[in-house]
Amino acid sequence: MQNDDPIKGRGAQIHIANKFEQYRNVTDSDFLNHTLLEDGKLTNTKTRLIDTYPKTIVNRVDSPDVGMNYSLNPYQGCEHGCVYCYARNSHEYWGYDAGLDFESTILVKRNAPDLLEKKLQSKRWIAQPIVLSGNTDCYQPIEKDLGLTRKLLSLFLKYKHPVGIITKNALIQRDLDILSDLAKDNLIRVIISITSLSEETRRLLEPRTASVQKKLQTIEVLTAYQIPVSIMMAPIIPSLNSHEILALAKETSIRGAHSIGYTMVRLNGAIGTIFTDWLQRTMPDKKERILNQIKQCHGGQLNNSNYGQRMKGSGELADQIAQLFGVARKKYFSKNKTTQLNCELHKFHKDNQYKLF
Template sequence: MRGNDFIKGRGAQEQVKNRFDALSYQMRDDFLNYCAAEGEEAAPSKTAFLDTFPKTIVNKVTSPDVGMEFSLNPYQGCEHGCVYCYARNSHEYWGFGPGLDFEQKILVKRNAPQLLEAKLRSKSWKAAPIVLSGNTDCYQPVERKLEITRQLLQIFLKYRHPVGIITKNALIQRDLDILQELAKDNLVRVNLSITSLEEKNRQLLEPRTASIKKRLQTLELLSSKGIPVNVMMAPIIPSINSHEILPLVKEISERGACGVGYTVVRLNGAIGEIFASWIRKAMPGKADKVLHQIAECHGGSLNDSRFGTRMKGDGNIADQVAQQFAIARKLYLKDRERPVLNCDLHEQYKDGQMKLF
């Protein structure tokens, strides 16, 4: 692979140094040329799955911007490879890079179901919605084989505990049986990420995710079965998908969405470097324009850590995006409501079955 080649099927286009590492390495052109001549891979391209064994699984979320109190992530790193993903930076705390490592080295928490069950049975635990995928997608491709997320949902159902799900993978349809049972007691809400209606954009931005067609079909199916689905158009990237707000909200309204949310892209930490490298290869003609417009949404910088503004941005472009969403909600989602999850049943099921007395 030469430095200017676009890596199909991956978001990040290069390895990025872990900021905590004292040493780093670079692949020189002469080495890359040698590998090409010999027909050898310069670096492994296959995804590696690494078992890890945490002692706790439910995380307290302290950020005031993300709309959740507790999260649970059965996987760290994500093979979906979304180039803009804010979770890339967290991979550095595990000793890996936020670039290709984030997509190729996936940490698997096989003991997550046992840890969750212990948490829900704890006398000190008071029911509050726990969101699957606060960091990385709980329905990324390896879930088809491992079924850790399905086991987690079975535990939430057993203990009648409220759960939220964030995903952009149609694999969630596999668990329709459990989701329907949870929905009967208002114990589940799905947040389905649909960033664009243009498949070409999806293939570049989110290379290993479900197609737009499959996501829209997933929205329609879940909604028709009584499972509330909120759509997240996240992130909005100026001059890439910012023109799609009204048509996308109209489309999801017709397929049964109960609401829509959004964020404006922000490129914190190493993500700025990763995104800039990607867009100069994927969309060279508009790279400078997009990067300048992203910076305009965040006080002139790609990196924005300001609570209260970092998720929605500020300035003219961010204001226009907010106005378009206000119009879209009024036109297409005026009478829709997102249900508040039921936290009242769990105490009766702490031992795994309903208490009669």
Template sequence: MEEFQKGRGAQINISNRFLENSHEDRDDFLNYCAAEGDEPHDTRTSIIETFPKTIVNKVTSPDVGMNFSLNPYQGCEHGCIYCYARNSHEYWGFSAGKDFEQKILVKRNAVALLEKKLSSKSWKAEPIVVSGNTDCYQPVEKKLEITRNLLKTFLKYRHPVGMITKNSLVLRDLDILKELAADNLVHINISITSLQEHTRRILEPRTASIPKRLKTVETLSNNGIPVSVMMAPIIPSINNHEIMPLVKEIAERGALGVGYTIVRLNGAIGEIFTDWVRKALPERADKVLHQIEQIHGGSLNDSRFGVRMKGEGEFADQVKQQFKIARKLYLGDRSSKPLNCELHEQYKTGQMKLF
């Protein structure tokens, strides 16, 4: 078996199910590259510009907790091995494996499209979640600032926005977030899957460190910005033992709530994750995979709405009970208010209507 490659999540590029042809690396080619001291593939990140026709997507799945989402980037350099968004990369002609974290599509006209949407006479304000699919604060955002300009647009039109990220880069935009929070127009979810750095490094190799993410929760809270945490996904024999200490830690940092999902390996992710766990955690691989199957009725995935995110069986019930106890013990009656949808109509033209 090949050695585990550090610094990336997926260890392989698997065939795209939508393409008629596929390719594989022959041993003679790999041996030649090794003899010549060459890499068989370019491992650098490629940035590919795109110009979609729309940017706000209607979410039809009834169990994801949002009605509209916006994603300025497709693909994600963070490289989280379990990411459900990997499958969407196949629609662009790429692999859900290494391609997902090395070929990043940038929606260059995202800000203009959002402004067009928010200024439309037919649009009625409803929270739009940025990063429902891929992280809006992945590394390329530091240079391009598309997410920052999206936030400026939400502020200009006084429109409610939710955000999901696992990158401390969100603190760069603290100035805009504070203005949005003053009118109850923003809520942020920080994704924290583990308190252990060694776990984070193999699960989510290019994300912000755990100390940085915890500090991000604390800083947002201290600045009056509603922030919750998503412990997603829970993976048997990898991070399920951390539920209680993690909820205690985020409560002390000012989080208003915590949510979770249980891992499900839908589509191409099953093969990608299986290959990864056998290389990253060979001594635990069989146990992890068998426990995931037990959660999903003998399969690595269950696509049924209402069940797919939480699983079934003894393990799923234990996780559910642990979160129930942790919330009661550490978060008490904390909660966040529904976002303000009342201001937007007055700002449809980009400035407040006087009459």
């Protein structure tokens, strides 16, 4: 059965075969996480949470072009539903699909705080910034009820350990008390991800993230609390949000952001199929132009996985976008400087703790 009407509150509109599964069980409708209404339309059910208990929680990041060495993800899968999200493919390793499963079946790492505390107590651990989250958003909607991220931040504060946060959600304001205490010792950096200043574009691309106005207001609030904020305009999608670069840089700078970065959209793995289907459903008149321009930035393909090129793209169009960001930084962020997070306090704190024994 084909679902022609958009599924409200979801980015991906389809389930897609998991590349690791040789066989696939399907229901009659082939929409496993949805309820069929009397009029024949499909509606999304409540998000399903699955408790997991990993053995480790701090991940070494070996990729040389992502700007972090360690990450921590309390959740796998993300309710935000960003249709372009590179993390979708990782859901396949858990036996779920990168489409609707990714945003409706969320794995909750219940023991994340215990694992982090064990890590921070280890004599062998040498403090380096740990980023929440390198894969899925640590402030996605279920965090409001579960509070895993708040527990993790409390531990970073307790052990005087540097931490970074990347989020699209204004829920981060809930934790201003902890964040402001971390900021006093230069132990926190926040990156707010803003893809567009257009609320209509935001709703289509990332349906369950905070509104544009809430994101901009979050920058102002964090800045007022002396919590350093940077902006990530990610991803840049040609002919969809690429024209907003200077306007977005100006608006976020006014609100107090220290710097701005970006990535080019890359449709690796199953995301190419998901994004193409989404374009056909939401803006069919722009579909071919957008896809063709994405290919122009990746050597004729929807994705280029080569380090150094996959995040920024290559070719004339990618160069033009890079030049625009150069202008944006020079015009709106030239006076702002980002200092390294404090990695010394943790060692001092840990040594003092051991002396008590």
